[in-house]
Amino acid sequence: MKKLGVSLVAAFFVLAAAQQAMAAKAKKAKEDKPRGPAPVAKADAISEIRGDYKWGMTLQQVVDKISARIEAAYKDRIAKSTADPNRNDKFRKAMRDEIAVAKKNVVKFEGQKGPWDVSIIDQEIVQGQGLTMLVIKEDKSTRYFFFDHDSLFKMFIAFDKEMLQGKNFKDFGAAMQAKFGKAQEIFVNQSYLGVKERKLDHLLWRSSTGDGLKLVDRSEFYDVYCLVLYDQSVEQRVAAARKQFEASQPKGSMVDTVVGGKESDRDENDNVIDRITGKEVFKPGDRRAAQQNITVPAPGAPPASRSVEDK
Numbered sequence: 001m002k003k004l005g006v007s008l009v010a011a012f013f014v015l016a017a018a019q020q021a022m023a024a025k026a027k028k029a030k031e032d033k034p035r036g037p038a039p040v041a042k043a044d045a046i047s048e049i050r051g052d053y054k055w056g057m058t059l060q061q062v063v064d065k066i067s068a069r070i071e072a073a074y075k076d077r078i079a080k081s082t083a084d085p086n087r088n089d090k091f092r093k094a095m096r097d098e099i100a101v102a103k104k105n106v107v108k109f110e111g112q113k114g115p116w117d118v119s120i121i122d123q124e125i126v127q128g129q130g131l132t133m134l135v136i137k138e139d140k141s142t143r144y145f146f147f148d149h150d151s152l153f154k155m156f157i158a159f160d161k162e163m164l165q166g167k168n169f170k171d172f173g174a175a176m177q178a179k180f181g182k183a184q185e186i187f188v189n190q191s192y193l194g195v196k197e198r199k200l201d202h203l204l205w206r207s208s209t210g211d212g213l214k215l216v217d218r219s220e221f222y223d224v225y226c227l228v229l230y231d232q233s234v235e236q237r238v239a240a241a242r243k244q245f246e247a248s249q250p251k252g253s254m255v256d257t258v259v260g261g262k263e264s265d266r267d268e269n270d271n272v273i274d275r276i277t278g279k280e281v282f283k284p285g286d287r288r289a290a291q292q293n294i295t296v297p298a299p300g301a302p303p304a305s306r307s308v309e310d311k
Helices: 002-026 043-050 059-080 084-102 169-180 233-250 256-260 272-276
Strands: 106-109 131-138 141-148 152-159 184-192 195-205 212-219 225-232
Touching: 002 233, 043 152, 043 169, 043 225, 059 141, 106 169, 141 233, 141 256, 152 184, 152 195, 169 195, 169 212, 169 225, 212 233
Parallel strands: none
Antiparallel strands: 106 131, 131 141, 141 152, 152 225, 184 195, 195 212, 212 225
């Protein structure tokens, strides 16, 4: 009887995910064609978002930068605690642990779909094309680094709710335009359950050096707005590969829509008991909307969570 109950709960969650995926598909919008090139964003604002990272960096080079930043954040605390060996050891261990976590947060998109394909960065993914992602928690942010054949070309930054300050997308976009300069507004025309709607989808800028920058609305399922900075030429090629990949995928059942037609190496029911008891340990891409606390502040800020208080 218990097994049956668990199976029913599992079926409910799979059905809910399938319905959400179907709703997203039904609301697939037709984007307006931009009228001319996007305005050029302010160079200093682009530089702030980019931080110390440069296009073409390898995964290892980015990890080294992040490790150095973590070490710098702990440097003073370690130096000031030399007279207290126990406290000093705690700081050193916390620093090593944080670096170790950063090094582990790597995902390779080699063709087998998984949780990330129904996550906040699902529209950035293309399978089987040499794409790799590194996920880093920052002070008030989550930053997603994307590599094309081990070459950095895009950073996806998801703002947390504190930074949104209750603003709707249009109002938040106005605040971003005060920072970056006037943007090009891109609208989409969509139809859902017979109701047609034209809505602001994202704001678009460019840089004088070939960068693209956009502010995208991910509030419908995730309650966040995101900045995406990318190398325009590489992004165009990856986007074309994504479109070709999506066109090649067979159309399946409702559940197939969720899992993408391919089996994941993860048991879809492996955390059902956790969900029931309320003690779920989330896996990458599991958290949705009000469940998650996605964060992402100004570039260059030290990593957020510290396991040892600075006293």
